[in-house]
Amino acid sequence: MLRSALAVLAALAASPAAHADFTGKTIKIGVLNDQSGLYADLAGPGSVLAAKMAVEEMGGKIGDTPIEVVFADHQNKPDIGSNIVRQWIDVDGVDVIVDVPTSSVALAVSAVVKEKNKVFLASGPGSSDLTGKACSPNTVHWTYDTYALAHTTGQAEVAAGGKSWFFLTADYAFGQALERDTTAVVKAAGGEVLGGVKHPLNTTDFSSFLLQAQSSKAQVIGLANAGGDTINSIKAASEFGIVKGGQKLAGLLVFVTDIHALGLQTAQGLLLSESFYWDRDAKTRAWSKKWSEKMGGKKPSMVQAGVYASVLHYLKALKALKSDADGKAVVDEMKKLHTDDTLFGKGVIRADGRKIHPMYLYEVKKPADSKGEWDLYKLVKEIPGDQAFRPEKEGNCSLIAGSTPAPAAAPAAPAAAPAAKPDAGSAK
Amino acid sequence: MSEASAAPAAELAPRSHRAPLAILVALVLVAPWVVYPVFVMKALCFALFACAFNLLLGYAGLLSFGHALFFGAASYATAHAALEWGWRPELCLVFGAAVAAVLGLATGLVAIRRQGIYFAMITLALAQMFFFFSLRAEFTGGENGIQGVPRGMMFGFLDLSRTYVMYYVVAAIFLLGFAILHRTVHSPFGQVLTAIRENEPRAISLGYKVNQYKLIAFVLSAGLAGLAGGTKALVFQLASLTDVHWNTSGEVILMTLIGGLGTIFGPIAGAVFMAALENYLAQLGSWVTVTEGAIFVFCVIAFRRGMFGELSRLLKRPL
Numbered sequence: 001m002l003r004s005a006l007a008v009l010a011a012l013a014a015s016p017a018a019h020a021d022f023t024g025k026t027i028k029i030g031v032l033n034d035q036s037g038l039y040a041d042l043a044g045p046g047s048v049l050a051a052k053m054a055v056e057e058m059g060g061k062i063g064d065t066p067i068e069v070v071f072a073d074h075q076n077k078p079d080i081g082s083n084i085v086r087q088w089i090d091v092d093g094v095d096v097i098v099d100v101p102t103s104s105v106a107l108a109v110s111a112v113v114k115e116k117n118k119v120f121l122a123s124g125p126g127s128s129d130l131t132g133k134a135c136s137p138n139t140v141h142w143t144y145d146t147y148a149l150a151h152t153t154g155q156a157e158v159a160a161g162g163k164s165w166f167f168l169t170a171d172y173a174f175g176q177a178l179e180r181d182t183t184a185v186v187k188a189a190g191g192e193v194l195g196g197v198k199h200p201l202n203t204t205d206f207s208s209f210l211l212q213a214q215s216s217k218a219q220v221i222g223l224a225n226a227g228g229d230t231i232n233s234i235k236a237a238s239e240f241g242i243v244k245g246g247q248k249l250a251g252l253l254v255f256v257t258d259i260h261a262l263g264l265q266t267a268q269g270l271l272l273s274e275s276f277y278w279d280r281d282a283k284t285r286a287w288s289k290k291w292s293e294k295m296g297g298k299k300p301s302m303v304q305a306g307v308y309a310s311v312l313h314y315l316k317a318l319k320a321l322k323s324d325a326d327g328k329a330v331v332d333e334m335k336k337l338h339t340d341d342t343l344f345g346k347g348v349i350r351a352d353g354r355k356i357h358p359m360y361l362y363e364v365k366k367p368a369d370s371k372g373e374w375d376l377y378k379l380v381k382e383i384p385g386d387q388a389f390r391p392e393k394e395g396n397c398s399l400i401a402g403s404t405p406a407p408a409a410a411p412a413a414p415a416a417a418p419a420a421k422p423d424a425g426s427a428k
Numbered sequence: 429m430s431e432a433s434a435a436p437a438a439e440l441a442p443r444s445h446r447a448p449l450a451i452l453v454a455l456v457l458v459a460p461w462v463v464y465p466v467f468v469m470k471a472l473c474f475a476l477f478a479c480a481f482n483l484l485l486g487y488a489g490l491l492s493f494g495h496a497l498f499f500g501a502a503s504y505a506t507a508h509a510a511l512e513w514g515w516r517p518e519l520c521l522v523f524g525a526a527v528a529a530v531l532g533l534a535t536g537l538v539a540i541r542r543q544g545i546y547f548a549m550i551t552l553a554l555a556q557m558f559f560f561f562s563l564r565a566e567f568t569g570g571e572n573g574i575q576g577v578p579r580g581m582m583f584g585f586l587d588l589s590r591t592y593v594m595y596y597v598v599a600a601i602f603l604l605g606f607a608i609l610h611r612t613v614h615s616p617f618g619q620v621l622t623a624i625r626e627n628e629p630r631a632i633s634l635g636y637k638v639n640q641y642k643l644i645a646f647v648l649s650a651g652l653a654g655l656a657g658g659t660k661a662l663v664f665q666l667a668s669l670t671d672v673h674w675n676t677s678g679e680v681i682l683m684t685l686i687g688g689l690g691t692i693f694g695p696i697a698g699a700v701f702m703a704a705l706e707n708y709l710a711q712l713g714s715w716v717t718v719t720e721g722a723i724f725v726f727c728v729i730a731f732r733r734g735m736f737g738e739l740s741r742l743l744k745r746p747l
Contacts (some may be wrong), residue, residue: 090464171570171571
C-alpha cells in the first residue's frame with residue numbers, strides 16, 4: 001500500500017546530490033530573480049541573458065571547466081528565494097547566486113550563501129544593509145544601493161529646493177531602507193519629513209496613498225518603491241494632477257525600463273540616478289546593441305548591466321584563483337583584483353562588499369528632445385563613487401568594525417559624502 | 429465524505445495499522461539518506477499539518493478554511509521567540525504550538541456555533557484578518573518576514589544547525605504529532621467525533637455535548653498545526669507571509685483530499701505528493717498552480733476517496 005509513496009520517493013531520489021566544484025564538472029551560475037512579476041522587466045530574463053553574455057566573453061569555460069547558467073523565479077518571496085538557493089547549492093551544485101532583486105529576498109539569500117560559503121553577486125537589490133549591518137564576506141553588492149540613491153537623486157531634489165517631504169514607501173526591506181537613507185539626507189540638509197505612508201509590495205491602486213500625500217502639502221513626494229509600483233504610482237499621481245497642483249514627485253529608484261513604460265509625456269523632467277545608461281558612451285552602446293538584438297529591441301537596465309559586469313569579474317577572479325571551492329576566498333580575490341569592464345569602467349570592491357563606481361544623475365527628456373524610442377535621459381551630472389556610496393566606516397558592517405584583515409585597501413576617500421553626517425545604517 | 433472508511437471496525441483499526449506504521453517509521457528514518465533532507469523536512473512539516481487538519485475534516489467533519497492562521501501564527505511565534513528572545517528551540521516550539529492552540533480556542537469558540545459553509549467562511553474570515561495583521565504588524569517584519577532565525581541547540585546538546593540532527597528532530601516531532609493524532613482518532617473521544625460527523629443530531633440525543641467535543645478537536649488540531657508551522661520556521665530559519673496566506677489553507681485541504689480524507693495515513697502521502705510537485709515543478713512557475721488544479725480535478729473525478737481512501741477500499745481494511 002505504501003507503494004505509491006515509495007514510487008514518489010523513488011522519483012524524488014532521481015536527482016543526484018553532485019557537489020560540483022572547480023575540479024568537478026562545471027561552474028554553475030544561478031540567476032535568481034523575478035521572472036514574471038513587477039520586477040521582471042528590469043531584471044528577469046534580461047539578467048539571464050546578461051549573465052550568459054559574460055560567460056560567452058570568457059569563452060564559455062575556465063581552463064577545461066565549462067560554465068553553465070541556470071535561473072529561477074523567486075516570485076519576490078523570501079521563503080521561495082531562500083529555498084531555491086539552498087537547494088541549488090545543496091543539490092545542484094550551483095557556485096554563485098546572481099542578481100536577486102527584491103531586498104527582502106536578497107537578505108535571506110545572503111544569509112544562506114554565507115552559511116554555505118558560496119558567492120552572492122547582488123545586482124538587483126537596493127537595501128544598503130547588504131553591505132551594512134547585514135554584510136557578509138560572501139556578498140558583493142554591485143550596481144547601486146539605497147544610500148547612493150538618497151545621496152544622488154534625493155540630494156539633487158533637496159538642492160533644487162525640496163525642503164518638505166512625504167514618503168510613499170514600498171513596505172519591505174528595500175523601501176524601508178530607501179526611506180531611512182533619504183530621510184537622513186533631507187534632515188542633514190535642513191529639510192523636514194512631514195510624514196509617509198507604506199504600501200504593500202505589488203500594489204495596483206495607489207489612490208488612497210496619493211490622497212494622503214496630496215493632503216500632506218509636502219513640496220516633494222518621495223517614491224521609495226521600484227519597478228511596477230513606481231510606474232503605477234507615477235501614473236496615478238499624474239491622474240490626480242499632483243504635479244500640476246504644485247507638488248513634485250521624486251522617483252528615488254527609477255529604471256530606464258520604467259521610464260520607457262511610462263512614456264516621456266508622463267515622465268518628462270523627472271530626476272533619477274543610475275550607475276549605467278545604455279547610451280552613455282560608445283562601449284555601453286555597443287554592449288547594449290548586442291544585448292538588445294536578443295531581447296527584441298529593448299534596452300538593458302542598470303541591474304542587467306550589473307549582472308553582466310559582476311559575473312565577468314567573478315569569472316576573472318576564478319581564473320586567477322583556479323578554484324571556486326571556498327566562496328569567501330573567491331570574494332576576497334574579487335576584492336583584490338580591481339574591476340574593469342566596459343559598462344562600469346574601472347572600480348573597486350570594498351572590504352564590506354560594496355562595489356564602487358560613479359553614479360549618474362539624469363533628467364528625463366521632453367518628448368520633443370527625444371530622438372528615438374529609447375532616447376530617454378539627459379545627463380545632469382556625474383557623482384564620483386566615493387561621494388555616492390556610504391563611507392565604509394558608517395555602515396556598521398561587522399567586517400569593518402572588527403580587525404579583520406582587509407584584503408583590498410579601499411581607495412574610497414574617507415572624506416566622502418559631504419552632507420551625510422547622520423549614520424544612515426544604524427537607524428532602525 | 430460520509431461513506432469514508434474509518435467507521436466500520438474501529439477496534440480493528442490499530443492492529444491493521446501495524447504494518448503501515450512500521451513502514452512509515454522506516455521510511456521517515458531512511459528518507460534523508462536517499463532524498464534531499466531539507467525537502468523531506470519540508471514534506472514532514474506539511475504532513476503533520478495535513479494530519480492535524482484531517483482530524484477536523486476527516487474525523488469531525490469540520491471544514492476549516494483558515495488553518496494557515498495556526499500554522500503561520502506559530503511559525504511567527506517560534507521564530508520571534510528564537511530570534512528576539514533567544515529561547516531554546518524546544519521552548520520556542522512549545523510556545524509556538526501554545527500560541528496556535530490559544531488562537532484555535534478563540535477561533536473555535538466563534539466558529540463551531542455554525543455548521544458547513546458558515547463554519548468554513550468564519551474560519552476563512554478570521555484567517556484573513558490575521559493575514560493582514562501579520563502584514564502590518566511590526567514584529568512579523570511584513571513582506572520581509574522574520575529572517576535569520578537561529579536553529580540553536582535543542583535541549584542544550586543537539587546542534588540543530590547540522591542538517592541530519594535537524595532532520596531527526598523534525599522526524600521525531602512528526603512521529604510524536606502523528607502518534608498523538610493516531611491515539612486521538614482511535615480513542616473513545618475519536619469515536620464520538622466520528623459519530624458527530626456521521627449524524628450530529630443523533631449524537632446530541634445520545635447525550636454528548638457536541639460543541640465541547642468539536643472545540644477540543646479544534647484546539648488540538650490548531651495546536652498540532654502550530655507545532656508543524658513552528659518546526660518549519662526552524663528548518664527554513666524564516667517565517668514569512670506565505671505561511672499565513674490563504675493559499676496555505678487551500679493547500680492543506682488539497683493535501684488531505686488527495687491523500688484520502690478520513691484515513692490516518694492519507695494526508696501524509698498527500699503532503700509528500702504536493703510538496704514534491706511544488707519542488708520539482710518549480711521551474712514551471714505559475715504552471716504549478718495549474719497542474720495542482722488539474723490533479724485536484726482528476727482526483728475528484730477518478731478516485732474520490734483519495735490515494736489511501738481507494739487503497740483502503742481495495743484492501744478492505746481501514747487505513
